[in-house]
Amino acid sequence: MKAEIIAVGTEILLGQIVNTNAQYLSEGLAQLGIDVYFQTVVGDNKQRIYDVLKTAHQRADLIICCGGLGPTQDDLTKDIFADFVGKPMYVHEPSMEKMVQLFQQRGIEMTDNNIKQAHIVPDCEPLKNDTGLAVGLALTHNQHHYILLPGPPRELKPMFERYAVPWLKSLIGEKLPLYSKYLKFAGIGESILEDRLKDLMEQQKDPSIAPYAKEGEVLIRLTTKAESEQKAYEKMQSVEQEIMNRVGKYLYASENISFEQALISKLESLGLSLSVAESCTGGKLSELLTSVPGSSLVYKGGIICYSNQLKNKVLHVPMEVLEGEGAPGAISSESAALLAENLNQLTDTDWSISITGVAGPTISEGKPVGLIYIGIKQKGRPAEVKKIQLPGSREMVQLRSAKYALYQLWKKIREI
Amino acid sequence: MKAEIIAVGTEILLGQIVNTNAQYLSEGLAQLGIDVYFQTVVGDNKQRIYDVLKTAHQRADLIICCGGLGPTQDDLTKDIFADFVGKPMYVHEPSMEKMVQLFQQRGIEMTDNNIKQAHIVPDCEPLKNDTGLAVGLALTHNQHHYILLPGPPRELKPMFERYAVPWLKSLIGEKLPLYSKYLKFAGIGESILEDRLKDLMEQQKDPSIAPYAKEGEVLIRLTTKAESEQKAYEKMQSVEQEIMNRVGKYLYASENISFEQALISKLESLGLSLSVAESCTGGKLSELLTSVPGSSLVYKGGIICYSNQLKNKVLHVPMEVLEGEGAPGAISSESAALLAENLNQLTDTDWSISITGVAGPTISEGKPVGLIYIGIKQKGRPAEVKKIQLPGSREMVQLRSAKYALYQLWKKIREI
Numbered sequence: 001m002k003a004e005i006i007a008v009g010t011e012i013l014l015g016q017i018v019n020t021n022a023q024y025l026s027e028g029l030a031q032l033g034i035d036v037y038f039q040t041v042v043g044d045n046k047q048r049i050y051d052v053l054k055t056a057h058q059r060a061d062l063i064i065c066c067g068g069l070g071p072t073q074d075d076l077t078k079d080i081f082a083d084f085v086g087k088p089m090y091v092h093e094p095s096m097e098k099m100v101q102l103f104q105q106r107g108i109e110m111t112d113n114n115i116k117q118a119h120i121v122p123d124c125e126p127l128k129n130d131t132g133l134a135v136g137l138a139l140t141h142n143q144h145h146y147i148l149l150p151g152p153p154r155e156l157k158p159m160f161e162r163y164a165v166p167w168l169k170s171l172i173g174e175k176l177p178l179y180s181k182y183l184k185f186a187g188i189g190e191s192i193l194e195d196r197l198k199d200l201m202e203q204q205k206d207p208s209i210a211p212y213a214k215e216g217e218v219l220i221r222l223t224t225k226a227e228s229e230q231k232a233y234e235k236m237q238s239v240e241q242e243i244m245n246r247v248g249k250y251l252y253a254s255e256n257i258s259f260e261q262a263l264i265s266k267l268e269s270l271g272l273s274l275s276v277a278e279s280c281t282g283g284k285l286s287e288l289l290t291s292v293p294g295s296s297l298v299y300k301g302g303i304i305c306y307s308n309q310l311k312n313k314v315l316h317v318p319m320e321v322l323e324g325e326g327a328p329g330a331i332s333s334e335s336a337a338l339l340a341e342n343l344n345q346l347t348d349t350d351w352s353i354s355i356t357g358v359a360g361p362t363i364s365e366g367k368p369v370g371l372i373y374i375g376i377k378q379k380g381r382p383a384e385v386k387k388i389q390l391p392g393s394r395e396m397v398q399l400r401s402a403k404y405a406l407y408q409l410w411k412k413i414r415e416i
Numbered sequence: 417m418k419a420e421i422i423a424v425g426t427e428i429l430l431g432q433i434v435n436t437n438a439q440y441l442s443e444g445l446a447q448l449g450i451d452v453y454f455q456t457v458v459g460d461n462k463q464r465i466y467d468v469l470k471t472a473h474q475r476a477d478l479i480i481c482c483g484g485l486g487p488t489q490d491d492l493t494k495d496i497f498a499d500f501v502g503k504p505m506y507v508h509e510p511s512m513e514k515m516v517q518l519f520q521q522r523g524i525e526m527t528d529n530n531i532k533q534a535h536i537v538p539d540c541e542p543l544k545n546d547t548g549l550a551v552g553l554a555l556t557h558n559q560h561h562y563i564l565l566p567g568p569p570r571e572l573k574p575m576f577e578r579y580a581v582p583w584l585k586s587l588i589g590e591k592l593p594l595y596s597k598y599l600k601f602a603g604i605g606e607s608i609l610e611d612r613l614k615d616l617m618e619q620q621k622d623p624s625i626a627p628y629a630k631e632g633e634v635l636i637r638l639t640t641k642a643e644s645e646q647k648a649y650e651k652m653q654s655v656e657q658e659i660m661n662r663v664g665k666y667l668y669a670s671e672n673i674s675f676e677q678a679l680i681s682k683l684e685s686l687g688l689s690l691s692v693a694e695s696c697t698g699g700k701l702s703e704l705l706t707s708v709p710g711s712s713l714v715y716k717g718g719i720i721c722y723s724n725q726l727k728n729k730v731l732h733v734p735m736e737v738l739e740g741e742g743a744p745g746a747i748s749s750e751s752a753a754l755l756a757e758n759l760n761q762l763t764d765t766d767w768s769i770s771i772t773g774v775a776g777p778t779i780s781e782g783k784p785v786g787l788i789y790i791g792i793k794q795k796g797r798p799a800e801v802k803k804i805q806l807p808g809s810r811e812m813v814q815l816r817s818a819k820y821a822l823y824q825l826w827k828k829i830r831e832i
Contacts, residue, residue, distance in 0.1 A: 012438075012455065015445075018435075018439040019438065020434055030430050043453065210426065282702055283705075290722065295698070303720070391522075393547055395570075398706075398707075
């Protein structure tokens, strides 16, 4: 079944709100094994809404409209839909009664424009609105299936889950559900990874192989339909194995978790603790780590030594190293090493990471934007320093150097 | 001019990501006075992308496509577009050189599938990608205008603002230019602010009044067309005055800058320095501050005292306060005060902020998720502590408490 989701609302076209309903509904339909081919947004305009319905009718057999069921004169969806399917709207009594009661309870007079919130068309299944007033509906007409939902997410979501999903399930009967398996990689770019898997992806049929890149991470999602998760995974096995043979060394997780989560879990399983000293990243590295629930079991804390004063006072990097004629400076291999060494002393953790460099937008110490030194210290061993030159904006340099530092640690501990 | 925005990407149709690009572009076009009539999302499928272009061609005269400019075989937009307008793709040398250099810098092999990221069509205006590799393009062809943008927001936004907007302005040239004025508020929720301005927004004609909410900030944009900025501001004056009369006490800037930027500028203008001690926010507060270029003039650094060990060892909070029978605990007014006091001692800054609390997802020290203590210390005065209970997920509690802490500091210094 091919589905199209139509969101009605000028406020979306003005960019005043994000169309999160489309995302929510697409996810819900994917779980039912229904393929969404198009998402459309149209304004509160009779002719254009009608035309959009016509277009959808030509290219989809399930059409879900959301928005425009309310009482205002901008709420046109129901009238136009009635017109489109050639059925007259009439009042759905239960919804009407509920509305009348609610207005009485609140002691507000119910104006006539509210009545249309109780409208439905003949032969449809009314969809109850447990969290609002406008009733929705589901209708099969001329081999096409239609669902009308209210726009506010707090009304749309319960109506979809409680009433639209069961109706859809009865439509698709015993259709097989979709199962996905996630393979997550770090330390390899999307383009290289895809190049290595090119032939697999060209031949792909079942399971489907879909790559997604996020800063510093690549996700490959294998998807197939099957009677059970067990059977789905069996269908995926050979493709998964082939992928692992080619790029397995970059895999950090076989589930859809962030790289930070995987790193924290690995450290936790090894009973290892971590501390960080951040200069140019200004807290980004710590923020990535502490975004993971339970990170406190591993991450003990850090020093944001944003000024030389703190590098010296808290982490005891000598001023002669940080400043002055002929000094290596704060952005140097020497400083990165000392920061990692002294931080490790101070925090007494198994591992310590230091980052110092130039996030930009302007050069510092006469050194170029994107120049980064990363110190990695394992307790009992001398700190190692990596020097890299990263591209991108200030924000990107901060994020990339933080991710890069975590990946350096990952490489050291993954074999343990 | 009627515009349609086409987002290309199966991941959107699967509900894996929200189509925020459409919202961003719609907002940008509205500011240019260009009406967006449709937003469409289509998957990574040759035929369907082509059909969507055909449909858009019939109902819009400006068509903006985003997504599908990357190196992978799912990235089809450019090839199909070239096919659609009947022009052959060719390599844009400057973009190619830049790409080759970048791969060399990073010491990564550049695979052939990257080349298409440098493709453009004849007669188009290439749109530089300052934050990524895929070049975009703008083209006028058969009375229709086309813009191709990359999918990743951090690439799409700079390309749109720096290169697509000027191109669009030259298109709509003759029209009266639009001028916007931004009023930014903190410490007041969007719904309350809107309620206070309800009548103004209902009567609004010229200038238009558009509110946008971001976590901890509300933006009101006044927009009008005029011969000059001067004249535009005159037209806005009375509305602006009325808004200020009602909610002026929450205004933090009359330009579109983040709250962190405004705070940093204010501190800088006063010659004041700042340090922070973060427990439950784990670096979020520092990251917000250091995301502002030049923040090093104000922000000297911080301690992420994520463990009691660091609270004690680095910031000298006595263990008797942090742990043990009858102790206040790390999440307490006492700890927040001591953290701020001792941090201020250690860093010798004009102001110091401490945050300790429960970010969640689970309770800590038997205290509820969202319970936060914020210490604000001005050098020479005793630290003051605020206790709050915040709603939301771990991520939201971290962000909200960081924003809240900055707002507390703002309230103290804005009158200086």
